[in-house]
Each structure stands twice: as structure tokens, then as C-alpha cells.
Amino acid sequence: xxxxxxxxxxxxxxxxxxxxxxxxxxxxxxxxxxxxxxxxxxxxxxxxxxxxxxxxxxxxxxxxxxxxxxxxxxxxxxxxxxxxxxxxxxxxxxxxxxxxxxxxxxxxxxxxxxxxxxxxxxxxxxxxxxxxxxxxxxxxxxxxxxxxxxxxxxxxxxxxxxxxxxxxxxxxxxxxxxxxxxxxxxxxxxxxxxxxxxxxxxxx
Ligand SMILES: Cc1cc2nc3c(=O)[nH]c(=O)nc-3n(C[C@H](O)[C@H](O)[C@H](O)COP(=O)(O)O)c2cc1C
Numbered sequence: 001x002x003x004x005x006x007x008x009x010x011x012x013x014x015x016x017x018x019x020x021x022x023x024x025x026x027x028x029x030x031x032x033x034x035x036x037x038x039x040x041x042x043x044x045x046x047x048x049x050x051x052x053x054x055x056x057x058x059x060x061x062x063x064x065x066x067x068x069x070x071x072x073x074x075x076x077x078x079x080x081x082x083x084x085x086x087x088x089x090x091x092x093x094x095x096x097x098x099x100x101x102x103x104x105x106x107x108x109x110x111x112x113x114x115x116x117x118x119x120x121x122x123x124x125x126x127x128x129x130x131x132x133x134x135x136x137x138x139x140x141x142x143x144x145x146x147x148x149x150x151x152x153x154x155x156x157x158x159x160x161x162x163x164x165x166x167x168x169x170x171x172x173x174x175x176x177x178x179x180x181x182x183x184x185x186x187x188x189x190x191x192x193x194x195x196x197x198x199x200x201x202x203x204x
Contacts, residue, residue, distance in 0.1 A: 001032045001033065001077045001202050002032065002033040002034070002035070002075060002076050002077055003024065003027045003032055003033070003034050003035075003076060003077060003078045003079070003080070003198060003202070004034075004035050004037065004072050004073060004076040004078070004079045004080070005020040005021075005023065005024055005034070005035070005036045005037070005079070005080040005081075005082065006036075006037050006039065006069075006073075006079065006080070006081050006082065006097070007020055007036060007037065007038050007039060007040075007082045007083075008039050008081070008082060008083035008084070008090055008091045008093050008094025008097065009038075009039075009040065009082070009083070009084045009091060009093075009121075010040050010084075010091060010092075010093055011040065012038040012040050012041060013038075014180070015084065015121040015164060015166075015180055015181040016082045016083065016084050016119070016120070016121045017036065017038065017082075018180065018181050018182065019082060019119050019121060019162055019164055019181055019187060019188075019191045020036055020080055020082045020119065020191075021036060022188055022191035022192055022195065023080055023117070023119070023162075023191045023192065023194045023195035023198065024036060024080075024195065025192075025195065026192050026195025026196050026199065027195050027198060027199050030199055032199065032202070035072065037069060037072065039093045039094065039096075039097055040093060042065045042066075042068075042069060043063070043065045044063070044065055044066050044069070044093075044096055044097055044100055045061050045063050045065075045066070045100075046096060046099070046100075047061075047096070047099035047100050047102065048060065048061060053102050053103030053106045053107070054106050054107070055107070056103075056107060057103055057104070057106070057107040057108055057110060058103055059100065059102075059103040061100070066100050069097075070101070070104060073101075073104070073111060074104075074110055074111070076114065077114060077115065077202045078114060078115035078116065078117070078148075078198050078201070078202050079111070079114060079115075079116055079117075079140075079145070080116075080117045080118070080119065080194070080198070081094075081116070081117070081118045081119075081136050081139065081140060082118070082119045082120065082121075082136075083120055083132060083136060084120065084121050084122060085120055085121070085122035085123075085127050085128040085129055085132045087128075088127070088128030088131055088132070089128065089131070089132060089135065090132055090135055090136065098139055101143065104143065105142065105143050105144065109143060109144035111143040111144060111145050112143075112144035112145070113144065113145070113146065114144075114145045114146070115145065115146055115148055115198055115201045115202055116140035116141070116143070116145030116146065116147050116148065117140070117147065117148045117149070117161060117194055117197075117198055118133060118136030118137050118139075118140055118147075118161045119133070119136075119150075119161045119162040119163065119164075119190075119191065119194065120132045120133050120136065120161070120162075120163050120164070121163070121164035121165070121181060121187075122163070122164070122165055122166070123165070123166045123167070123177075124165065124166075124167055125165050125167040127165065129163035129164075129165065130160070130163065133160055133161055133163055136161075137160075137161065146201065148194070148197045148198050148201050149161055149194070149197065150162050150190040150191070150193045150194040150197065151193070151197065152193045152196075152197075153197075153200075161190070161194060162187050162190035162191045162194055163187065163190075164181045164184050164187035165178075165184060165187070166178050166180075168183070
């Protein structure tokens with residue numbers, strides 16, 4: 001079994017990557033293969049809107065980068081999508097990636113039946129995480145994947161995926177920021193819970 005995580009942050013190894021890695025660590029602990037792909041390190045060309053993928057399940061753009069990533073996605077049992085919030089939305093890099101996956105579901109859903117999950121990270125406390133999370137989840141479901149959330153079946157407290165924030169507290173009218181997501185215990189707990197839920201589902 002293999003679980004793939006795809007990070008849409010323009011900054012590899014930062015908060016969104018750390019969240020994805022927390023989920024992957026739970027999965028890797030059970031001897032399942034895991035891999036994190038940083039979209040910032042993959043040269044994905046823009047969708048040309050040529051509509052050729054409406055006729056055949058293939059992309060007219062023959063770039064190795066996207067072809068390699070699509071192969072990893074098709075081979076994976078579960079995929080976790082992560083994007084930071086940019087202007088209340090997914091990052092531009094993640095949107096380019098989304099558009100380039102169109103051929104994987106227009107004629108037939110090549111990712112159908114896989115386990116899918118999403119998480120996001122933003123600067124502010126209400127900085128657009130919920131909307132971005134819903135976009136990521138809609139994308140996952142649009143590809144026919146079975147969406148798994150961070151909800152712990154024994155505790156049942158979370159309804160959405162993990163959504164981190166840099167916001168820490170107010171000192172007077174000045175915002176105190178967290179150093180990084182490791183200082184956000186709720187998000188860390190949710191990422192780990194998400195990883196365990198993915199494991200439960202791929203074992204089913
Ligand atoms: C272009 C851009 C737009 C952003 N827009 C928002 C926003 O709408 N709301 C918010 O809370 N944070 C926003 N941020 C902050 C990022 O979401 C935040 O820094 C996040 O932690 C980045 O994730 P990373 O550490 O994985 O790169 C924006 C950052 C950038 C670069």
C-alpha cells in the first residue's frame with residue numbers, strides 16, 4: 001500500500017508540508033509506503049484548455065513532470081492534498097495542478113475509489129481555511145475519491161480536515177504569531193488523527 005501527499009505551498013518544507021508529514025508519519029509507522037511531493041519542485045505547465053481530454057483520458061501536454069506525478073497518483077491507495085490559503089483560496093501552484101488533472105476524470109475517473117483527504121494552513125485565524133478546505137475536498141470528491149476527514153471515530157469531535165493557523169494571541173492590539181504549526185496543538189492532533197483514519201480506510 002502507498003499513500004501520497006501533495007503540497008501546494010510555494011514554500012517547500014514549511015507549515016503545509018509539516019502538516020502533511022504529520023499525517024504521513026502515522027501511516028508510515030504501520031509500514032505503509034509514503035511519499036510527499038512538493039509542487040514547488042515540479043515544473044507543471046499550464047492547462048491549455050484544448051479540451052482534448054474530453055475525448056480521450058490523456059493530456060495533450062507531454063511534460064514529464066505532470067506525467068510522473070499522475071503515475072504516482074494512479075498507483076497510490078490514498079492521496080492527501082494540502083494547500084496554504086492564498087487570498088482565501090488554494091495557492092496558484094495548487095490550482096495549476098488541479099487543472100492539469102482534468103484528463104484524469106473527464107472520460108473516466110482514474111482515481112475513482114481511492115481514499116482522499118485534504119488539509120490547509122493560513123496566516124490568520126479566520127483567514128479562509130474553511131473555504132479553501134472545502135475547495136480541496138470538492139476537488140477530491142470530483143475525482144471520485146472517498147473523502148476521509150480528521151474525525152477520530154472514538155472521540156468524534158472534528159468534522160473537517162486539519163486547518164492550521166499562525167495566529168497565536170493578542171497582546172493589546174498586536175498579534176502574536178506562532179513560530180510554526182508545531183505550536184498549534186489542535187492542528188497537529190488533527191493531522192495525526194487524519195493519518196490514522198486514512199490507515200483505517202485503506203485497510204478496509
Ligand atoms: C500570496 C499569498 C496570499 C495569502 N493569503 C492569505 C489569506 O487570504 N489568508 C490568510 O490567513 N493567510 C494568507 N496568506 C498566508 C499563508 O496562508 C500562510 O503564510 C501559510 O502559513 C503559508 O503556508 P506554508 O507555510 O506551507 O507556505 C497568504 C500568503 C501568500 C504568499
